[in-house]
Amino acid sequence: xxxxxxxxxxxxxxxxxxxxxxxxxxxxxxxxxxxxxxxxxxxxxxxxxxxxxxxxxxxxxxxxxxxxxxxxxxxxxxxxxxxxxxxxxxxxxxxxxxxxxxxxxxxxxxxxxxxxxxxxxxxxxxxxxxxxxxxxxxxxxxxxxxxxxxxxxxxxxxxxxxxxxxxxxxxxxxxxxxxxxxx
Numbered sequence: 737x738x739x740x741x742x743x744x745x746x747x748x749x750x751x752x753x754x755x756x757x758x759x760x761x762x763x764x765x766x767x768x769x770x771x772x773x774x775x776x777x778x779x780x781x782x783x784x785x786x787x788x789x790x791x792x793x794x795x796x797x798x799x800x801x802x803x804x805x806x807x808x809x810x811x812x813x814x815x816x817x818x819x820x821x822x823x824x825x826x827x828x829x830x831x832x833x834x835x836x837x838x839x840x841x842x843x844x845x846x847x848x849x850x851x852x853x854x855x856x857x858x859x860x861x862x863x864x865x866x867x868x869x870x871x872x873x874x875x876x877x878x879x880x881x882x883x884x885x886x887x888x889x890x891x892x893x894x895x896x897x898x899x900x901x902x903x904x905x906x907x908x909x910x911x912x913x914x915x916x917x918x919x
Contacts, residue, residue: 749793749794753798758818760806760830761845762817763843778833779817784820786816790813791810802850802851808853817830823849846858
């Protein structure tokens with residue numbers, strides 16, 4: 737491959753990864769062209785991009801970026817994956833794909849998250865985290881539970897007080913014995 741073509745590939749990859757803050761490096765193993773195409777289509781439905789690239793070109797394209805640690809210890813022909821709703825969604829989907837029998841040989845090798853290198857075990861740990869939508873759901877539940885607890889405590893004390901006042905008004909209206917009516 738000529739230097740001109742390599743520079744074009746590096747520039748293209750830089751453009752694709754311009755606003756990307758996390759990538760996961762995967763090995764496609766011995767997947768043939770048909771299975772690789774099917775895998776890409778499956779991932780594309782979840783807005784995940786999969787790009788096969790030489791390590792040296794990936795290192796050049798990510799030099800001085802937060803993605804550079806992903807390629808510090810890589811060997812062999814690899815692919816990089818990015819996209820999805822968030823990094824957790826990306827890790828979950830790639831972890832799921834690595835367990836599918838049709839894609840035998842596909843494995844997660846590592847990646848980069850917030851400028852730090854992730855090992856394969858780290859990516860599996862990230863896959864167990866709640867996704868962004870799950871985190872927002874948990875947070876809104878915690879916020880609303882505090883509000884409902886506070887509301888219940890206020891209404892409980894207020895209800896007790898209102899009941900006592902209503903009871904006292906009834907006593908006064910009936911003219912309870914031993915009390916003089918107000919003049």
